[in-house]
Amino acid sequence: MAEFKEISPDAPIAVKAMNWIDNRFPASKLYKEHMSEYYAPKNFNFWYIFGSLAMLVLVIQIVTGIFLTMNYKPDAALAFGSVEYIMRDVPWGWLIRYMHSTGASAFFVVVYLHMFRGLLYGSYRKPRELVWIFGCAIFLCLMAEAFMGYLLPWGQMSYWGAQVIVNLFAAIPFIGPDLALLIRGDYVVGDATLNRFFAFHVIAVPLVLLGLVAAHIIALHEVGSNNPDGVEIKGPNAPKDAAGHPVDGIPFHPYYTVHDIFGVSMFLMIFSAIIFFAPEFGGYFLEYNNFIPADPLKTPAHIAPVWYFTPYYSMLRAITGEMAGALGIIAIVAAVLAARKLSGIFKPAVLVIAIGAALLLGLLPSIANWIGLIAPSAGTGIAHGLDALAKPLAGVPFLGELWGMMIKGIDAKFWGVVVMGGAVIILFFLPWLDHSPVKSIRYRPDWHKYMYGIFVVNFLVLGYLGVQPPSAIGERVSQLGTLFYFGFFLLMPWWSQMGTFKPVPDRVVFHAH
Amino acid sequence: MTQASEASVNGVPPGASVDKDKRNWLVTTCVVGGAGVAATAVPFVSTFQPSEKAKAAGAAVEVDISGVKPGEKITVEWRGKPVWIVKRTPAQLAELPKIDPLLADPKSERKPDELTPEYARNENRSIKPETLVVVGICSHLGCSPSDKFQPGAQPSLPDDWAGGFLCPCHGSTFDMAGRVYKNKPAPDNLEVPPHMYLSDTRLLIGEDKKA
Numbered sequence: 001m002a003e004f005k006e007i008s009p010d011a012p013i014a015v016k017a018m019n020w021i022d023n024r025f026p027a028s029k030l031y032k033e034h035m036s037e038y039y040a041p042k043n044f045n046f047w048y049i050f051g052s053l054a055m056l057v058l059v060i061q062i063v064t065g066i067f068l069t070m071n072y073k074p075d076a077a078l079a080f081g082s083v084e085y086i087m088r089d090v091p092w093g094w095l096i097r098y099m100h101s102t103g104a105s106a107f108f109v110v111v112y113l114h115m116f117r118g119l120l121y122g123s124y125r126k127p128r129e130l131v132w133i134f135g136c137a138i139f140l141c142l143m144a145e146a147f148m149g150y151l152l153p154w155g156q157m158s159y160w161g162a163q164v165i166v167n168l169f170a171a172i173p174f175i176g177p178d179l180a181l182l183i184r185g186d187y188v189v190g191d192a193t194l195n196r197f198f199a200f201h202v203i204a205v206p207l208v209l210l211g212l213v214a215a216h217i218i219a220l221h222e223v224g225s226n227n228p229d230g231v232e233i234k235g236p237n238a239p240k241d242a243a244g245h246p247v248d249g250i251p252f253h254p255y256y257t258v259h260d261i262f263g264v265s266m267f268l269m270i271f272s273a274i275i276f277f278a279p280e281f282g283g284y285f286l287e288y289n290n291f292i293p294a295d296p297l298k299t300p301a302h303i304a305p306v307w308y309f310t311p312y313y314s315m316l317r318a319i320t321g322e323m324a325g326a327l328g329i330i331a332i333v334a335a336v337l338a339a340r341k342l343s344g345i346f347k348p349a350v351l352v353i354a355i356g357a358a359l360l361l362g363l364l365p366s367i368a369n370w371i372g373l374i375a376p377s378a379g380t381g382i383a384h385g386l387d388a389l390a391k392p393l394a395g396v397p398f399l400g401e402l403w404g405m406m407i408k409g410i411d412a413k414f415w416g417v418v419v420m421g422g423a424v425i426i427l428f429f430l431p432w433l434d435h436s437p438v439k440s441i442r443y444r445p446d447w448h449k450y451m452y453g454i455f456v457v458n459f460l461v462l463g464y465l466g467v468q469p470p471s472a473i474g475e476r477v478s479q480l481g482t483l484f485y486f487g488f489f490l491l492m493p494w495w496s497q498m499g500t501f502k503p504v505p506d507r508v509v510f511h512a513h
Numbered sequence: 514m515t516q517a518s519e520a521s522v523n524g525v526p527p528g529a530s531v532d533k534d535k536r537n538w539l540v541t542t543c544v545v546g547g548a549g550v551a552a553t554a555v556p557f558v559s560t561f562q563p564s565e566k567a568k569a570a571g572a573a574v575e576v577d578i579s580g581v582k583p584g585e586k587i588t589v590e591w592r593g594k595p596v597w598i599v600k601r602t603p604a605q606l607a608e609l610p611k612i613d614p615l616l617a618d619p620k621s622e623r624k625p626d627e628l629t630p631e632y633a634r635n636e637n638r639s640i641k642p643e644t645l646v647v648v649g650i651c652s653h654l655g656c657s658p659s660d661k662f663q664p665g666a667q668p669s670l671p672d673d674w675a676g677g678f679l680c681p682c683h684g685s686t687f688d689m690a691g692r693v694y695k696n697k698p699a700p701d702n703l704e705v706p707p708h709m710y711l712s713d714t715r716l717l718i719g720e721d722k723k724a
Contacts, residue, residue, distance in 0.1 A: 160656060164682055167655035182558075186567045188593040188655075196561070297588055297595040297649075299657040301681050317683055321696060369696070380614075387622075411700045413653055469669060470684030 362409020
């Protein structure tokens with residue numbers, strides 16, 4: 001506990017009141033640590049606005065969300081009608097609802113840009129690993145919020161989107177079907193599902209989200225912000241003034257608070273323009289099929305998730321039986337390459353694990369298929385051979401299933417789920433995948449910039465394909481895109497060290513304006 | 514960390530010895546308490562299971578199929594899922610054996626207990642050749658496929674399309690007997706629900722003679 005501070009009885013009343021509080025709650029201390037004496041690098045650029053904007057959108061979502069719950073009914077028979085009631089009959093209800101629905105898309109725009117900033121300037125590198133990990137956890141929570149929130153209007157897209165995503169869990173071997181049942185609370189998506197998604201969307205996940213946001217900021221303020229040069233302004237050798245403050249830093253308040261007000265104004269102009277003139281955003285923010293009430297007997301002709309999920313959805317669709325078999329071969333090749341550098345027990349262990357994984361990925365039926373393309377009779381022959389091989393143990397519980405999985409592979413849809421989940425989870429490991437000697441893209445070899453450029457284009461292409469109906473050419477492109485996405489991360493320990501790096505300056509590059 | 518500093522961290526004065534007996538009891542209490550807390554999760558997680566009401570909603574439904582003409586389909590709801598009843602034309606039936614090589618499981622051998630009752634394990638996957646009864650839920654991710662009965666080239670389908678169903682979600686295709694084509698996301702044929710004929714024109718879905 002801090003020392004109890006006495007001040008002069010002649011002090012102004014406001015000072016005395018503040019002193020009374022500070023002796024009981026660290027208000028001034030918190031304000032200093034996080035605002036007036038939180039020194040942030042003076043060379044922040046455009047990319048550094050998105051953290052503040054994400055906070056702003058979070059507040060918008062919470063406030064509009066609270067007001068929406070006052071008129072919304074989480075009941076399968078009433079939900080669709082209650083949303084239309086908000087839109088038509090509740091005074092200004094349409095505005096609150098459009099702010100919330102547009103806010104969801106805005107949240108993802110802002111967060112994707114915020115994450116890309118981290119990628120550009122190496123903001124996840126030591127000592128900011130936990131800042132990044134909390135951030136990735138926030139991203140996961142946001143995805144959960146968006147997914148469960150989208151069910152609530154109980155339109156056709158709400159219903160069938162949830163049906164598809166919940167059924168993804170059913171693909172997990174052994175426990176899948178029971179798990180899907182536990183999530184839905186019924187044999188199909190229904191009233192029970194809607195009601196529990198409502199509870200998760202309005203209270204359970206937001207509580208976790210707020211806790212993670214607090215952890216994200218506490219961790220950030222502990223280690224200090226990174227900057228576009230990736231130079232530590234608070235490091236042991238960084239220049240400091242007489243008071244011990246970094247000379248390359250400026251207090252967050254008033255400098256960055258005022259700076260952020262400009263960014264907030266720009267953001268709100270765009271945000272308002274969308275809310276008032278294009279709240280559905282051409283069917284991308286609110287899909288047209290969601291203006292039709294949920295019908296459990298009829299799937300809309302074309303279903304696609306909302307735009308922010310489509311890159312991952314594309315990766316899910318890319319995993320066909322053929323692609324899973326190809327991944328199996330890649331796993332074996334990778335293991336053979338890795339085994340050359342290992343010794344002792346690790347060498348065979350890596351190979352055995354890779355072959356096991358390849359078999360579960362359906363290597364054998366894929367080989368049968370590929371042979372079948374050249375010699376159809378040989379292909380069917382092998383397929384029949386595999387069936388015969390799986391047969392003897394077919395009825396045996398667990399062991400029989402496991403044997404069947406080794407011979408015939410686990411359903412491609414399970415691997416689709418693994419790939420989709422892995423695409424998000426892999427982000428958590430970024431701090432340990434990047435082995436580049438410098439943090440910022442500014443001092444990396446030029447071809448690293450092209451690499452990042454291709455990564456962005458690839459992500460956008462995957463996103464575009466995820467909106468489109470399935471097609472043969474789209475499937476091939478999304479398979480290549482998926483390989484690039486994972487290659488970018490999994491091969492990063494190698495490629496991020498290659499090339500000629502530029503010298504990093506001792507101090508941040510800053511031109512006064 | 515040395516013994517002395519560890520002791521002082523735990524609030525024990527430096528140099529004092531650790532009371533082993535007290536520590537054992539503390540550990541035991543924590544373990545028993547933790548088990549109690551974990552057990553409390555059981556009722557909470559259990560509320561996620563389908564309610565008694567949801568379980569009771571699975572009763573069989575009776576359908577009059579006298580109005581269904583050849584080439585037509587009707588949809589009825591059973592356990593919240595769409596069940597299709599399709600009267601196939603002789604031409605459609607004649608196509609079925611021809612496309613066997615293109616199918617993943619033409620003889621309905623996969624998961625027969627779940628997907629195909631014994632009386633439907635034939636080329637037509639039905640009791641009466643012309644009348645197909647299947648649950649209209651794709652075995653991939655639970656979308657309901659759309660009717661594509663018209664043969665021939667059309668968007669999202671091969672040029673030699675023989676007629677059947679197309680799942681709009683991920684492009685899986687099924688033939689007129691609900692059998693899935695090869696190399697599609699859907700792993701299995703459409704499920705044939707337990708069903709039986711009460712008379713020539715009345716069908717009971719959800720129960721069969723075995724039950």
